[in-house]
Amino acid sequence: MVFIKTVLFDIDGTILRCNGAGKKAMVMASEEVYGTRGLMEEYNFQGRTDSLILRESLIPAGISENTLTAGLDRFKERYFSLLEGLIREYDVVLLPGVEDLLRALNGRDDVFVGLLTGNYAEGARIKLSRFGLNGYFRTGVFADDTAIRNEMPCIARERLKSDHGWNCDFRDIYIIGDTIYDLECARTWGAVSVAVATGWTGRDVLLSQEPDYFFEHLGDTAAVLEIFEKDIIPVLRDQELPSAGSEYRP
Ligand SMILES: [Mg+2]
Secondary structure, three states, rough: OOEEEEEEOOOOOOOOEEEHHHHHHHHHHHHHHHOOOOOOOOOOOOOOOOOHHHHHHHHHHOOOOHHHHHHHHHHHHHHHHHHHHHHHHHHOOOOOOOOHHHHHHHHOOEEEEEEEEOOOOHHHHHHHHHHOHHHHHHHHOOOOOOOOHHHHHHHHHHHHHHHHHOOOOHHEEEEEEHHHHHHHHHHOOEEEEEEEEOOOOOOOHHHHOHHHHHOOOOOOOHHHHHHHOOOOEOOOOOOOOOOOOOOOOO
């Protein structure tokens, strides 16, 4: 028997800020594949999944379901290729304290670290590779899994069970994010919501959602680690922990 908590990080605004690189790659790929950027200029990307952004930008602009589906593989291929280049051209910023926190969490055997992000899995890998962070994450839920962020905690829990043999309680899953959508998806399933104000959502808006925990930033590693000290629930497991750096799957 071990004591396990799972912490799932959002990427944009929580781990790093792409400062336009992701949006630019998506707009360029969409124009190449579908001949239009649709409503992407006006669309608020924050907290939305890549698959939802694509759908809600293009369908109202006259792209049919069939055309959207038929072009999806090529869109992703172009998006990932463009993102690989732009992520190194733009002023992409690693947010304060993130790497120290990831290192500290990975050094513990009672906390399991993963991703819960609106990015496609390959987009997530590319963004994290900018700072060499992929090895810290042992599981993940991505836009390839669902376009609906509120479904993601449930998928994460199922994946912990199918991949690692854990019957994890939602109250032992911590979701760290910078938007009200991250908090909402945690609340929907009774997971622990952790708000961080390093994205584009103001602290007052985040606090109005009554997150379980709030941080201006993740720069104080000791303060963030404290939230994992409470209410530890013993969880039976029948598989060994995979080593840090094990590949996560989309
Ligand atoms: Mg975010």
